[in-house]
Amino acid sequence: MADKDVLLVVDVFSNEKDIEKEVIFQAIESALESATVSRYEFPIKARVSINRITGANTTFRRWQVVEESSEFSGGVEFPTTQISLKIAQIDNPEIEVGDFIEDEIEPVEFGRISAQAAKQVIIHKVREAERKKVADAYMDRVGELVTGVIKRIEKGSVYMDLGGNADAYIPREHMIPRESVRVGDRIRGYLKEVRTEVRGPQLFVSRTAPELLLALFRLEVPEVGEGLINVLGAARDPGSRAKIAVRSNDLRIDPVGACVGMRGSRVQTISNELNGERIDVILWNDNDAQFVINAMAPAEIESIVVDEDKHTMDVAVSSDSLSQAIGRGGQNVRLATELTGWELNVKDADEVNKDSEAILLKLVEEFTQQLNVDQDIATVLVEVGFNSVEEIAYVPSSEMLEIDGFDAELVETLRSRAKDFLLINAIASEEKIETAKPAEDLLTMEGMSEELAYELASHGIITMDDLAEQAVDDLLEISGMNEEIAAKLIMKAREPWFANENSEG
Template identity: 70%
Template sequence: MANKEILLVAEVFSNEKEIEKEVVFQAIESALEAATIKRHTNQIKVRVVIDRKTGDYMTYRLWEVVAANNLIDGDVEFPETQVLLEVARMDDPDIQVGDFVEEEIESVDFGRIAAQTAKQVIIHKVREAERRKIVDAYKNRVGELITGIVKRIEKGSVFLDLGGHVEAYIAREDMIPREPIRIGDRIRGYLKTVRSEPRGPQLFVSRTAPELLIALFRLEVPEVGEGMIAVMGAARDPGSRAKVAVKSNDPRLDPVGACVGMRGSRVQSVSNELAGERVDIILWNPSDAQFVINAMSPAEIQSIVVDEDRHSMDLAVNSENLSQAIGRGGQNVRLATQLTGWELNVIDASKAEESSEAEADKIKQLFVELLDVDEDIALILVEEGFNTVEEIAYVPVSEMLEIEGFDEDLVNELKSRAKDALLISAIADEEKIETAEPAQDLLEMEGMTRDLAYDMASQGIITMDDLADQSIDDLINFPDMNEERAAKLIMKAREPWFAEEHRA
């Protein structure tokens, strides 16, 4: 059946909606299939094929080929849409289960299709194609700055018109708090996600992401856009305050000054775009400690103690600058923590000094007692950073010889005394364990014998709590012990823990 009207519809929709003709043809085929199915009393399966050049189209009824597994009264479950494999192979010996048997049937007239059905199917297909087109256009732009006009506001969330029938969505949590936004305003955002979904928004934009701050500096500061200045990171308290770390790739260029601009013009432009958010420009430094000191600006840091294991730093600040270092509601130290990646603890410098002096005096007395040296030598060791006897015993001789006033004889003597002190301490600990007696709760515990309790006490397992901390592997080497008995003893020792949790 020829139908030039089909070609006209495909041409019009393709041009108006700027989508491929193939999509419109597929939509028309779906509409014709729906109209054909509607014309039949029973729910049949059909397939319509349109010739893309002439507009001719043919309609085929389909039966799915099924195996004879679930017959009902000797026939297939759905005879209107299914056919047995044995029956299908009478006409086509090569056909397989899951294939379809086709039979050409009379096609409906395109001019007599229910207009609404055809229109709905075509529009639905066109919308799907448009949404796919938007995703394809923007999926490679994730991470970019997006500019749009506020189209509508719903419960604090904002929909942006990006032009060309493209819409972006800013969720309420991605909006700057208390920012006055009105319909028709032109605003910028950071494109954080593009998702292909059948309904709802597909482009998700954020006004609170730190990446938006970086993108704005790239836009406002030509040196950043050209790569002469690198933005190393940013941290934000949206709408209130932010910190951004920068470094120069050109030694002749001041990165902070370039980002601030003449009379603060550049940083002010960024601030205005972010609803007046105050932005601190921080000079990045390859030294973590110095970077943290810079990030805590404008507070002045008196001293800093780095704990590599905990990835934290203790920052000592004068009492009068303590509130400034912490910031309102902890804002300053929180932003510095986000920017540097270090856990930062701000402490009063006077109290930190007192604590440090007390700790140093404690270590000095320990060295005097265990190494049998005078206070002067003990003090020198503390000032050089030695905190334990183990460090003195095992640090390389060459390092200790670098200490002013220490010769080889003194260093060897100190190391010898340190090793002796460690040996004496180890022997004392071992004797203490060997002579230890089990606690009453361990002796009286169900499943425990007196000999086993004393054996455990000799290995440092004195109480039921000590036993509860053990694993099966820890107990397996005791006499007459197997995995089953070890597990029962451990679980019995842990019963008080479970009782406490239940009460809580």
């Protein structure tokens, strides 16, 4: 290959592929090295250096320096590519194991086969450089909307051309179910990641990610793109239904109306992009309960009970709208749960009211007995929100005096009776615990000591069944107990359960 030809190849490839010339020079050097090695009947190592200005190339044969081995007569395992450290140090005392020594050799004349091999190496190196360039260009665009043309479809997965020699891949599971697409169609997707594969870096795109919905709203709704409206979350059942939560940063703008658009034009454009996916635009609210009510739309909520500890809400709806609140296959409540972050339990309001009435009647009866008062006073206590004797005993007197018909004498009497009841119960519980004895099956259980069995009994765990019903965390408060011991004891106590299940099967 003439010197001028080398420079010409570099210029052509660099201009056509928009790749740095240094990458092309390195590719040609690698190709010439491969062609040089292929001309020898035995394996050798070679290095080719091309002058970046003149195009002249120099070829070197290389030997790697290794330690001598007594197993081989020549001192090295591969004499055509290796040289012993002792021999190498004759000319260069400072050379070390792993270094190379080189001798310049005449560049070989490349025949048609060698030239073809060189061409393949150059093409391979150029493709690697192109992939790296694409990966570098898109690395900072992860999380953005990308648009491309479908170039081929394989078993439901889609390969799309983004332009500029950039291809992206949409796995089948990230395509919208039942979406009809054809080669040549123009589609959008959410760039999830740029991943290095065996074939080089690949761009992975999704059409099912909730983030795609957010990106489309930023594109189609100017107020969202300008930051006047925030889209704070999205939940999707791809191709079927979705919910997004929006909030306005400008009191003059209706965020829901702006996102829906005149006669639904904006949201309809996004829906069409997502194969007809129906989109509910929900007004964000800082109050979690109100946000859940908004998210459950179009179902009308009659009441809602919040459990902060379990991060759940019991949502009561009328019998007529129960199926609407739950949605087909539980879709509506599932999307609302995903959007709000709360575990939602939808219940029939009529059933909830019946249960509530039963609970209130039971509470009235308990107050009547525990405080030795008539039913009218007990009913008033329940109606104003008292749920236990503890609350009556320790709530400030000033709060109870605000109840209609309650005077200082009645309040003091109720508080005193409540405290007496709690004290009597505490003494009875203490005596019961002190006299508690473990059952025989607990005492004789494998791995159980008498001292530990009595300690468990003092905590109300009398039998093996009692122990089997415990969780590991329940036992950690017992002195000397750790997670490993607790887990072993519980599993041992549950063995009879498993034995019974197997015998029944």
